[in-house]
Amino acid sequence: ERVAFFDRVMNFVETDPQVYVDECSNSIFSLLKKEYDTPRNRSLSATARMKLMPALMAQGKRNLKKPVRLYAQLAIDSARSIDSLFKDSLMTLARDLSPAEKDELVKSRDAALSAIHSYADWLEGRLSSMVAFAPMGEENYNYLLKHAYLLPLDARQVAMLGEAELARYRALESLLPDPSLANPDPSRSKNIPADQEAFLKAYERRQEEMINFLKEKKLVTLPSYLGPFSIRQLPDAFKPTSPGGFMNPPGLYDKDNSGFYFIPTYNPKSNNFYIRAAIEDPRPILGHEGIPGHFLQISIANQLKNEIRRQQNDGVFQEGWALYGEEMLMRTGLYPDNSASQGQVLRLSRYRAARIGVDVNLHTGRWTFEQAVKYFMEAGGLDRESAEGEAAGAATSPSQKIHYMVGKWQIMRLLGRYRDAQGAKYRLGAFHDELIKNGSLPLSVVEWLLLDDPSTLEQALH
Template sequence: MKKTLLAISIGLVVSLTACSDSEHKTNNSVSPAVEPELQGGEKASVQDAQQEAQQAYLALVDQFFKDNLKLEPIMATFVGVNDYNDQFGGDLTEEYLKARHDLNTRYLKQVEEIDRSQLSAELQLSYDMFAYNRNIALVDETFPNRFMPMNQFYSTVISMVQLGSGESAQPFNTVKDYQNWASRLSGFIAWTKLAQVRMDEGIKSKVVLPRVLVERIIPQLEAQLVNKPSDSLFYAPINNLPDSFTQVQKEELTAQYTALIRDELLPALTSLKEYFATTYLPVARGTDGWWGLPNGKVWYQHLANSHTTTTMPVDEIHQIGLSEVKRILSEMDKVREQVKFEGDLTAFFASLSSEPQYFFTERQGLIDGYMEIKDKINLELPKYFNVMPKADYVVKPVESFREQSAAGASYESPAVDGSRPGVFYINTYNLKAQPKWGMTTLSLHEAAPGHHFQIAIKQELTGVPEFQRFGGYTAFEEGWALYAEYLGIEMGLFSDPYQYFGKLSDEMLRAMRLVVDTGLHSKGWTREQAIQYMKDNSPMAESDIVAEVERYMAIPGQALSYKVGQLKILSLRAEAEKALGDKFDLKGFHDQILTSGSLPMAVMESKIHDWIETQK
């Protein structure tokens, strides 16, 4: 999955404010239909109205983006706006919650005052996205997300360590940069105290995390509690002071950071850890799914719809998952027969997940193997894409401080200004969880042409509003990455049956997620039931299965988006191929998917339908 501080778990779904497909086509055809009948003055008037509407829309969303960055200063840093690098942001404060509500309410009202039909086809897509986002954010406020401000998967503590390492978005080039980070760190220290207040409110409202997730958070916090400031990961900027700084500057910054870490940060993190261990853990809930929370099933249905950007009922998603698991198991059995494995599918799973020849013995060997796959994939990409990202990506192991709880792989987007490539992170902590046969499909998904292509191209777009370059929808982004794995078949990258099995294994993971996520949060499944289901239907390492299930417990609905998004992209491609026949251009189809940014499913469908009509 992609890893970014910009990913905000949106709570709920509401009806997309876009027009229906028939209305969309009518709107797009207004000018061509009436223009020949207009006299000169009338024609000029129509053009003036269109220009006025487009200017009004672009000015509106541009101002929203700027206003939103003031409210979300860490987001600003990640998109290359450094005006707020000294601010942490107050996402748990009453002032923030009111400001966010007012922002979304005001801009939704203003965008609805703009005549959508006067916008160009591309800006109509943008309009639909913008209105959708404002509606989603407003409905999200009705659920108490603030009462569970962190979990073992998305931790503000870990995010701040990554920023403070000097290898993420936070710049450390000047003395001012160092002072900015010290100020931001002070804001984070205040956040750790407010987080406890919010969790106290959650305890009173019975909105608390499952016990097992709290047990995962405690060692993550303990890992930050070092004996002296210089041992802290937050001390990394001092270990890398630029040579251009004077000796006096170096001494002053060293003293400032040492005191801040010793006197404020470490006591704050100690307090937070003690809170989780002594106050929160005893009252954590025994249920593993969202159904165990007040109004939990309704809340989960909204989360599922929000992450998939659809209105699909949870029960329907569950059934799709069961069907896909059955289909993929059949394909896996064909591979077993092809390689002439003696034994049933369960035995084949056991062989693939345990025999030494399927695993590296050295961490660097795994990283080197992914670099070789990168070169192999890169040779094929020009045959399938007109548009490719300018930014490159590198392969790196997950940092040691988070490797025990991190996903098997993830992607971090490149710097907007081109100063830092994208990063394809590989978790080398447990080499038995990184089989050789799973490498091709994982690279396709996380790097090229998966997340790296989609996210880097989105950031590099010109002529589109900023919110399109930096916003996103999980169903689109993860759906595209899973589609990229499918594309590997056409690229000829799965001629080795074991690598093809790896593709099926990863697809099985996404299919099982539909079953397990909905089972946990809507059907009363326990953590143990979910783990057993995944063990019965895949060759995944048990450590990976446990991490996956606990991730679903922490961020309900997110795991549904992969398969739902992939199935929608595949269905739209099949529709286009059928409608266009010999006129179908796969590169052109990929251009359409990738060159408007991340899209809600309904907006993507509308765009492809319009493209099909123009190609005819």
């Protein structure tokens, strides 16, 4: 339903120039991010793919009947920062190529880059005549909530939830003995990493600490088939719309059970919220992306015998579980009281709550893009760079920004009902195991499975 909805309502093939740049970058990035074959074979695949890119760029120009100016600007930014992916990252695979094969790769690479840059120039020359960002409207938004996510809420109720959660987390920040703890500041840290390598190693050390904490507190079962989870640097081509990086889980049918998270380049003086937070204490973000967050949940889902459940990837559940885990780790004692780590958890929830207001108001037509940026800065507590990236992500991925807080709210609501039903038998770790054992289903369906109560699902369907 989600795919059909976006094809019908948003029609990105004709409106979003990013579709074609992303296809190029992802086709190369997918060869680099996992060592699924020899470097030589992956290089040969890259050559074959890059040979097709000039034709793809030409097809994109023909397809874009009504390109949106905002999407075009993001596509231009991505196209003009793609060179390092092709010229630096990709070439690390080429060491085993014969001279002729390497020449062929370089030739196809240069032709592909020329076509991509020409595409960016073509877009830039037409920016002034392109249409402005147009919202899908409240009727379509409500349809998406009910039919794609099986949520028992409409757009106005989702917006109200965002306002309530935003007020709560702003107040919780203010109740800290030092409210400035909620604003990441690496200079406060006693253990600032010296460089990029030390930064990545800090993530790995903290991950071991968190796994031991989860086991000691019996907060969730870590199955024996769980693979390693590593941290890697984010290529420049993906920074315009993913300033905080992103996670790659093991593939659904992948024999390799490892996963990894891409972070931006280390910079202790950065103004970017995400990088400052990660330097001061990577655990909240690591818990979200790795264990017990996305990596654990998706790894478990991939092992399910029921193929329908394996295939489900409900974003509200996935992001809700990861965000819930951030605060769950805080409430169960991972961080010292009144610490910068606690402050970071509150700020992360605060800006996830702000995401709801941006997503709903942007796509129902109540706000402009600039209003969304300013709201992220004022209400969410983000710097402008992070706020622009967040707003761009909201504009290009309708409804994705509501996943976090709406999903967390559904899980918290379900937790309370589960505890009441269990009585003296209740154990938090058992709830977590029961919650994530069925795959990434819509949470209204999970509630039915856990409590034998379909009322929330029926409310969504009617």
